[in-house]
Amino acid sequence: MDTNTKIVDLEKVVIKFAGDSGDGMQLTGTQFTDTSALLGNDLATFPDYPAEIRAPQGTVAGVSGFQIHIGRIDINTPGDIADVLVAMNPAALKANKNWIKKGGTIILNIDTFAKRDLEKAGYETSPLEDNSFEGYNIIQAPITKLTREALKDSGLDGKSIGRSKNMFALGIIYWMFNRPMEQTEKFLQNKFAKQPEVVAANIKIMHAGYNFADTIEALPSSYTVLSANLKAGTYRNVMGNQAIAWGFLAAAERANKQLFLGSYPITPASDILHELAKHKNLGVKTFQAEDEIAGICSAIGASFTGSLAITTTSGPGLALKGEGLGLAIMAELPLVVVNVQRGGPSTGLPTKTEQSDLMQALYGRNGESPSVVLASSTPGNCFDWAYMASKITLEHNTPVVLLSDGYLGNGAEPWKIKSTMDMPEIHPSIAIEGEEYQPYARDEETLARKLALPGTKGLEHRLGGLEKEDITGNVSYDPENHENMADIRSEKINRIADIIPNQKIFGKEEGDLLVVGWGGTHGSLYSGVDNLLKTGEKIALCQFNYINPLPKNTAEIFSKYKKIVVCELNSGQFANYLRMNFQGTIFHQYNKIQGFPFTTSELESHFKTLLSK
Amino acid sequence: MEHLTNKDFTSDQEVRWCPGCGDYTILRAIQKALPALGKKKEDFVFISGIGCSSRFPYYMNTYGFHTIHGRAPAFATGVKLANPKLSVWQITGDGDALAIGGNHFIHALRRNIDINILLFNNEIYGLTKGQFSPTSKKGIKTKSNPHGTTDEPFSPSDLAIGAQGSFFARVVDTNPKLMQKIFIEAEEHRGTSLIEILQNCVIFNDKTFASITGKEVKENAQLILEDGKPMLFGAEMNNGIILNGFKLEVVTVGENNVTEEDILTHNAKEQDPTLHAMLARMRPPEFPAALGIIRAVSRQTFDEGILNQLEYEKENAKFKTVDELLKSGETWEVES
Numbered sequence: 013m014d015t016n017t018k019i020v021d022l023e024k025v026v027i028k029f030a031g032d033s034g035d036g037m038q039l040t041g042t043q044f045t046d047t048s049a050l051l052g053n054d055l056a057t058f059p060d061y062p063a064e065i066r067a068p069q070g071t072v073a074g075v076s077g078f079q080i081h082i083g084r085i086d087i088n089t090p091g092d093i094a095d096v097l098v099a100m101n102p103a104a105l106k107a108n109k110n111w112i113k114k115g116g117t118i119i120l121n122i123d124t125f126a127k128r129d130l131e132k133a134g135y136e137t138s139p140l141e142d143n144s145f146e147g148y149n150i151i152q153a154p155i156t157k158l159t160r161e162a163l164k165d166s167g168l169d170g171k172s173i174g175r176s177k178n179m180f181a182l183g184i185i186y187w188m189f190n191r192p193m194e195q196t197e198k199f200l201q202n203k204f205a206k207q208p209e210v211v212a213a214n215i216k217i218m219h220a221g222y223n224f225a226d227t228i229e230a231l232p233s234s235y236t237v238l239s240a241n242l243k244a245g246t247y248r249n250v251m252g253n254q255a256i257a258w259g260f261l262a263a264a265e266r267a268n269k270q271l272f273l274g275s276y277p278i279t280p281a282s283d284i285l286h287e288l289a290k291h292k293n294l295g296v297k298t299f300q301a302e303d304e305i306a307g308i309c310s311a312i313g314a315s316f317t318g319s320l321a322i323t324t325t326s327g328p329g330l331a332l333k334g335e336g337l338g339l340a341i342m343a344e345l346p347l348v349v350v351n352v353q354r355g356g357p358s359t360g361l362p363t364k365t366e367q368s369d370l371m372q373a374l375y376g377r378n379g380e381s382p383s384v385v386l387a388s389s390t391p392g393n394c395f396d397w398a399y400m401a402s403k404i405t406l407e408h409n410t411p412v413v414l415l416s417d418g419y420l421g422n423g424a425e426p427w428k429i430k431s432t433m434d435m436p437e438i439h440p441s442i443a444i445e446g447e448e449y450q451p452y453a454r455d456e457e458t459l460a461r462k463l464a465l466p467g468t469k470g471l472e473h474r475l476g477g478l479e480k481e482d483i484t485g486n487v488s489y490d491p492e493n494h495e496n497m498a499d500i501r502s503e504k505i506n507r508i509a510d511i512i513p514n515q516k517i518f519g520k521e522e523g524d525l526l527v528v529g530w531g532g533t534h535g536s537l538y539s540g541v542d543n544l545l546k547t548g549e550k551i552a553l554c555q556f557n558y559i560n561p562l563p564k565n566t567a568e569i570f571s572k573y574k575k576i577v578v579c580e581l582n583s584g585q586f587a588n589y590l591r592m593n594f595q596g597t598i599f600h601q602y603n604k605i606q607g608f609p610f611t612t613s614e615l616e617s618h619f620k621t622l623l624s625k
Numbered sequence: 626m627e628h629l630t631n632k633d634f635t636s637d638q639e640v641r642w643c644p645g646c647g648d649y650t651i652l653r654a655i656q657k658a659l660p661a662l663g664k665k666k667e668d669f670v671f672i673s674g675i676g677c678s679s680r681f682p683y684y685m686n687t688y689g690f691h692t693i694h695g696r697a698p699a700f701a702t703g704v705k706l707a708n709p710k711l712s713v714w715q716i717t718g719d720g721d722a723l724a725i726g727g728n729h730f731i732h733a734l735r736r737n738i739d740i741n742i743l744l745f746n747n748e749i750y751g752l753t754k755g756q757f758s759p760t761s762k763k764g765i766k767t768k769s770n771p772h773g774t775t776d777e778p779f780s781p782s783d784l785a786i787g788a789q790g791s792f793f794a795r796v797v798d799t800n801p802k803l804m805q806k807i808f809i810e811a812e813e814h815r816g817t818s819l820i821e822i823l824q825n826c827v828i829f830n831d832k833t834f835a836s837i838t839g840k841e842v843k844e845n846a847q848l849i850l851e852d853g854k855p856m857l858f859g860a861e862m863n864n865g866i867i868l869n870g871f872k873l874e875v876v877t878v879g880e881n882n883v884t885e886e887d888i889l890t891h892n893a894k895e896q897d898p899t900l901h902a903m904l905a906r907m908r909p910p911e912f913p914a915a916l917g918i919i920r921a922v923s924r925q926t927f928d929e930g931i932l933n934q935l936e937y938e939k940e941n942a943k944f945k946t947v948d949e950l951l952k953s954g955e956t957w958e959v960e961s
Contacts, residue, residue, distance in 0.1 A: 046955060049955075049957070050955060050957050052957060052959060195955070239959070242959045243959065243961075244959050244960055244961035245958075245959055246952065246956050246957070246958055246959075247956060247957050247958075247959055248951075248952075248954060248955060248956045248957075249955070258947070258950065258951060261947045261950065262947045262951075265946065265947045270707065272703065272706065272707055274699075274703060291950065292934055292935045292938035292939070293938040293939050293941075293942030293943075293944065293945065294942075294945075294946075294947060294950065295935070295939070297706055297707070297931060297935065299702070299703070299706060299931075301699060301702075301732075302699075302728055302729060302732040303728060305696055305699065305729075306696065306698075306699035306702075306728075306729055306732070307699075309692065309693070309696040309699035309700050309703065309729075310699045310700065310702050310703035310706070311703060312692075312700060312703065313672070313690070313699065313700035313701060313702065313703025313704040313705075313706075313707065314703040314704065314706060314707035315703075316690055316700075316703075316704060317670075317703070317704045317707035317708045317711070318707065318708065319707045321703070321707075335693050336693065336696070339692060339693050343690075428959075429951050429952055429956065430951065431948055431951075432946075432947050432948055432951075433948075466667065466668070466670045466688040466704070466708065466711055467667055467668055467708060467710065467711060468667055469665070469666075469667045470667070471667070472666065472667060472686055472687050472688050472689075473688065473689075474636070474682050474683050474685075474688075474689035474690070474691065475689070475690050475691070476682070476683070476689075476690060476691030476692070477691060477692065477693055478691065486638065487638075487683065
């Protein structure tokens with residue numbers, strides 16, 4: 013690096029990589045994430061990509077983005093708007109024009125700003141020639157041209173050469189933030205181990221980008237973001253979907269159970285299937301079924317046979333699984349259904365995040381069919397909630413729906429590695445050979461029935477979806493019995509409230525405003541509340557992970573604040589659920605259904621308004 | 626191992642099919658066949674969907690699961706994958722397997738998961754009181770189509786063969802002896818064994834198979850196939866099947882210079898399914914209906930494939946515990 017370059021220490025920075033969906037922006041962002049994590053930054057990421065694999069080139073609809081927020085301070089969100097934008101074409105610039113900080117740095121691949129490119133992006137005149145970006149620090153980098161020039165003798169074909177230009181952009185950003193390139197070099201060597209010429213080309217282009225940034229004088233400073241003050245321990249990066257998969261693996265090992273996943277590919281949940289399919293060495297059996305229904309039904313079959321059985325899906329898939337879930341509730345079998353929520357209804361916004369399946373998870377079945385519902389709230393704690401879902405389902409022999417969302421599933425953060433031995437013990441409720449067995453006899457405290465696994469001598473019995481007679485489990489059409497069994501199934505869920513911990517809050521223990529959230533909005537709600545706490549407001553955050561049953565101290569918490577606002581990425585499902593459970597309490601709402609997470613600034617401004625009224 | 630009898634497989638539940646229903650014969654036949662398999666009672670699992678036939682597991686004193694409509698193959702797949710040592714039997718009907726459950730049915734056959742599927746085909750919906758089913762003869766008048774159906778029926782054998790099924794047998798509900806024999810061979814076959822049972826619904830579709838099972842006609846209307854034996858049938862066992870060009874034909878031995886050598890010999894193990902499909906499609910009055918084991922070919926089962934992969938990965942994996950996985954890859958230390 014040029015020794016004249018001044019290095020500026022930053023507290024935090026938000027960077028966004030944006031380009032065509034074939035430009036490799038997700039990979040570029042992931043590489044910058046991994047390198048920053050290894051340097052000890054706290055971080056949060058937000059991949060945002062179109063539903064089409066390769067949407068029409070150069071159009072705004074086809075823009076794929078990856079936003080990363082790194083800091084030496086506590087980072088809880090991917091950031092509202094970017095300090096630095098890398099735009100590989102005019103469409104990427106156009107799509108992000110409202111998401112870049114006034115006066116921020118924009119690095120453009122200027123080779124893509126010909127008339128035709130501008131037209132495809134819907135620009136009548138070049139935004140660089142009018143005053144649209146006045147006051148911004150625009151770096152016009154001839155990325156395509158320099159990449160072609162650098163690789164003209166590489167022997168690679170034009171297509172492969174074109175594909176490496178994302179490495180040029182990464183090189184620029186590595187220089188800007190004073191990061192080493194070794195991690196990415198190692199990654200490339202592994203990924204393309206069989207194509208050394210591709211490895212060499214990509215590394216060459218990354219260095220070319222780095223040197224380009226070092227040479228041009230448009231970038232006066234190089235920035236650094238020092239290590240964050242994280243708790244001591246060994247860390248790694250995790251994405252939510254990966255953490256969910258690992259949580260199940262940990263639970264199966266601690267429960268001494270085989271893990272079985274029956275699943276059908278669906279965005280944005282498929283990565284859980286991909287992750288578990290890799291780990292046959294740990295005894296996990298994954299089954300890619302013919303459809304969503306076969307996914308859940310095969311899992312129920314495996315559960316009946318003694319596995320820790322799970323099925324993973326997103327909203328439309330949960331709709332298809334409804335009847336199967338009802339059977340698991342009737343047969344009182346353990347089962348975890350993971351719903352990585354996306355925008356709905358119907359096919360909706362497959363690659364965007366939303367929290368609009370809450371009611372479906374709670375009530376989306378025929379008959380009186382209560383289910384435990386849990387929600388994870390950070391990419392890292394997806395591990396803990398997958399584990400807890402497994403523990404509850406195996407100990408209480410009733411299905412659990414675990415709600416995650418696209419933002420958590422694809423988002424990454426540094427994760428302090430846990431040991432499976434740090435996790436609570438799991439005691440599955442199973443009858444053994446020789447014991448007096450009645451399929452629907454129950455534990456007095458939990459009301460859970462015991463399973464008897466096929467292959468156990470003397471415990472042969474029949475289960476099914478027809479109403480069961482109390483204790484014997486025989487088919488019964490008796491009216492009194494039906495009401496009694498419906499009450500038991502409901503009470504069994506309610507009693508889980510006895511074993512779950514009290515709900516915690518962040519902020520003032522009593523005060524003017526309680527912000528209520530659930531699941532994946534934790535990061536933005538936390539940041540919003542934290543900022544207002546620093547200004548002296550009497551505010552607190554109550555973020556729920558246990559949805560059904562709710563923690564026992566919920567009403568008590570609600571009673572300590574003058575106002576309560578329920579913030580969620582839907583039109584008020586949790587707020588209505590709370591109204592039903594806590595009649596008389598007034599719940600204000602703050603909702604967003606745009607396929608995007610809350611920004612911290614919109615929340616802060618809304619909270620301020622509520623506080624001032 | 627203790628000696629089991631049919632009584633060991635009889636549950637204490639009252640059987641609630643209509644008097645005269647063909648299902649009773651099937652129930653008795655399976656209760657008699659299971660002891661001959663030399664397996665432990667606790668290792669049998671009966672899985673069903675919804676319909677008259679699907680009440681079956683309640684009447685068996687084994688592990689059983691009466692699940693949801695059409696999905697039994699998926700449950701059975703989960704059971705078998707979770708514990709491949711179990712003997713898994715799926716009980717289904719023509720509506721359950723071929724209408725609402727058509728997708729699961731073909732995929733089970735395609736994968737060749739090692740289960741036995743007993744398809745009770747009565748060409749009608751019984752439990753919902755008499756609507757036509759996907760195997761009802763074209764033109765049948767029912768409550769849901771009072772002017773007669775206009776849709777072509779499915780042929781279960783063609784579906785099975787099209788889905789690369791490795792075992793297809795057919796039997797009538799009036800022949801419990803043949804049923805028992807087929808059940809035993811189905812269990813011994815590795816892969817998805819599909820047994821189509823032509824079963825009479827006395828209430829809603831009585832005598833639908835009369836042209837095959839009727840006392841006066843049955844000798845000439847049934848060809849009971851046996852592997853390695855000539856395809857002969859009839860009261861005198863002198864009628865036979867030959868291949869004339871690309872078509873099957875019924876001939877009589879001793880007439881028109883036909884000798885026993887001209888008659889086709891059944892080879893259930895032949896991988897090419899062409900002849901099996903042609904035989905399975907035969908119907909009176911032109912032909913006898915083919916019964917017995919029509920196809921039984923060997924190919925890897927789904928559960929075997931999965932288990933082999935699992936064993937290989939366990940032996941060759943870099944790590945053996947979840948903790949090792951969590952610590953694998955790029956990690957860094959933060960000091961206090």
